[in-house]
Amino acid sequence: MKRCVFCKSSENITKEHIFPIWYRNLNKIELKTLHHLSFEHPTQRILSSKNISEMKMKLKSERRYPINSLVNGYVCKKCNNIFINKIDGNAKDIVSKLLNGNFEKGDFTEENCKALSKWAYKTVLTLCNPNTINFKKLIPDSAYEDFFVTKEVPDDVIISLGKLEKEAKNTEVLWSISQNFLFEFSPHSSYAKDIVKESTFILNQKKSNLSVTMSFLKKCNKDSFHVILNINGFLLRVVYIPRTDLFSLRYDNGEIIVHPKLTSKMEDLIEYENMMKFMLNLHLVYKGIER
Numbered sequence: 624m625k626r627c628v629f630c631k632s633s634e635n636i637t638k639e640h641i642f643p644i645w646y647r648n649l650n651k652i653e654l655k656t657l658h659h660l661s662f663e664h665p666t667q668r669i670l671s672s673k674n675i676s677e678m679k680m681k682l683k684s685e686r687r688y689p690i691n692s693l694v695n696g697y698v699c700k701k702c703n704n705i706f707i708n709k710i711d712g713n714a715k716d717i718v719s720k721l722l723n724g725n726f727e728k729g730d731f732t733e734e735n736c737k738a739l740s741k742w743a744y745k746t747v748l749t750l751c752n753p754n755t756i757n758f759k760k761l762i763p764d765s766a767y768e769d770f771f772v773t774k775e776v777p778d779d780v781i782i783s784l785g786k787l788e789k790e791a792k793n794t795e796v797l798w799s800i801s802q803n804f805l806f807e808f809s810p811h812s813s814y815a816k817d818i819v820k821e822s823t824f825i826l827n828q829k830k831s832n833l834s835v836t837m838s839f840l841k842k843c844n845k846d847s848f849h850v851i852l853n854i855n856g857f858l859l860r861v862v863y864i865p866r867t868d869l870f871s872l873r874y875d876n877g878e879i880i881v882h883p884k885l886t887s888k889m890e891d892l893i894e895y896e897n898m899m900k901f902m903l904n905l906h907l908v909y910k911g912i913e914r
């Protein structure tokens with residue numbers, strides 16, 4: 624029996640459009656269809672910082688997802704009309720400004736950041752779901768139920784905002800979904816002395832002969848997700864790291880953090896050449912156990 628991913632009801636299960644109609648109408652990205660992306664590197668699964676800069680994104684799936692018909696078929700009518708509709712409605716003003724490119728300093732109100740965060744999280748939950756796209760299940764059922772009950776984005780989900788350079792603005796893909804992170808090791812961590820490379824990128828592949836250290840890190844990171852939504856050139860990053868006691872996040876260049884708390888300013892918004900560069904701007908720092 625089909626049950627709603629949010630409230631678990633089996634009544635009136637409908638198809639929920641991932642991107643509301645006003646979003647679809649304002650979207651200017653040339654590529655109206657979507658492919659999954661992964662990183663291209665011929666042999667290595669763990670990359671040194673030198674190789675990271677040479678990495679390219681490549682298509683993982685040729686399957687197309689026209690955004691007009693992109694739906695999650697497991698949302699009940701009530702959640703669709705009330706819960707989701709309210710999130711979309713509250714975020715319409717701020718997201719439309721991003722889509723239209725007339726987003727300004729004064730738009731960073733606490734209220735707007737909250738609305739934007741909820742919309743981003745809702746979009747990620749409905750999009751990154753096997754009912755919507757052909758991608759392995761990343762987000763547990765409990766996250767949907769929690770969101771429905773609390774109506775709040777969890778504090779351990781971090782949402783930030785960046786921007787693409789003008790040339791790449793409307794031609795990059797609409798989203799990127801992965802569990803890939805650039806790892807970095809705090810000099811105080813128990814593993815620091817064992818790691819030769821200063822930063823490491825773990826590719827999320829099934830078969831891999833990782834060292835004990837890297838296997839441990841990968842295991843810690845197994846339920847994580849790293850999603851980037853491209854809103855006509857504004858990049859909305861939604862990240863979840865399960866073990867926040869072991870990891871902290873570090874940004875190479877400016878990004879505006881909008882959740883759990885607005886901690887950055889408009890001046891922190893830096894333009895990136897492509898989505899890949901933006902993705903690698905975030906470093907997952909392993910804090911580990913103090914020696």
Ligand SMILES: [Zn+2]
Pocket residue numbers: 627628629630631632698699700701702703
């Ligand atoms: Zn429901």
